[in-house]
Amino acid sequence: MAYHSSASSNAEMAVLGAMIICQEALHKGLYLLTKQLFSVPNAIIFGIMENQARRGDEVSQMTVGDELRACNLLDEVGGLDYIAELASYMTTGSNIDDLCEDLMNSSQSNTLWGLCHALRVEANERPQDFTDEMLDELAKVILKIRGCGNGLGYPSTRRRNRAQYGDV
Numbered sequence: 001m002a003y004h005s006s007a008s009s010n011a012e013m014a015v016l017g018a019m020i021i022c023q024e025a026l027h028k029g030l031y032l033l034t035k036q037l038f039s040v041p042n043a044i045i046f047g048i049m050e051n052q053a054r055r056g057d058e059v060s061q062m063t064v065g066d067e068l069r070a071c072n073l074l075d076e077v078g079g080l081d082y083i084a085e086l087a088s089y090m091t092t093g094s095n096i097d098d099l100c101e102d103l104m105n106s107s108q109s110n111t112l113w114g115l116c117h118a119l120r121v122e123a124n125e126r127p128q129d130f131t132d133e134m135l136d137e138l139a140k141v142i143l144k145i146r147g148c149g150n151g152l153g154y155p156s157t158r159r160r161n162r163a164q165y166g167d168v
Contacts, residue, residue: 011103012042015096017086019049019059022093026059032100041077044068045086061087 015033018025030050035043048067052059065083068074077083120138123130 009039009042011099011106012038013086013089015099015103016042016045016049017089018093018096018099019046020061020064020083020087021090022096023059025093025096026053028096029100032097033103037103041082044073044077045083048073 015029019029020026026049030053033046035046035050038046045064045068048064048071049059052063052067057063061083065074065080068077068083074080120135123135123138
């Protein structure tokens with residue numbers, strides 16, 4: 001059974017669900033999105049839907065499940081139960097534009113958070129290359145992205161360590 005993280009999965013499930021039940025949503029989703037915006041299991045499903053649409057085949061809960069089975073990918077995405085869950089996740093595809101925007105924003109936020117985290121790790125490994133002010137700004141950005149407020153009151157790790165332990 002595939003793992004679907006709840007953080008990005010809700011937006012992904014909403015988009016894929018709308019695309020499975022509504023042809024207009026399918027075509028808009030394929031136009032606006034790429035597989036790279038999805039987690040691996042959902043990217044596989046998106047890719048199957050994309051291939052079916054390009055061939056002019058019907059895209060539905062049944063045809064997506066059949067093609068996943070034929071490609072030996074059904075278990076990797078969570079099985080027929082997960083495909084059924086997607087199809088029942090949305091009752092309409094009319095808000096596909098908003099759903100796609102939410103997914104793109106979520107994906108961009110996760111990517112930006114990953115980059116900020118990598119910079120933070122690098123700053124801790126090479127403190128001579130980063131000022132306390134740079135680290136404070138980075139901490140604010142990370143906290144803001146993660147929905148933890150504006151980051152005020154969270155000094156850099158180096159400054160906290162100096163305050164607690166003195167310059168070493």
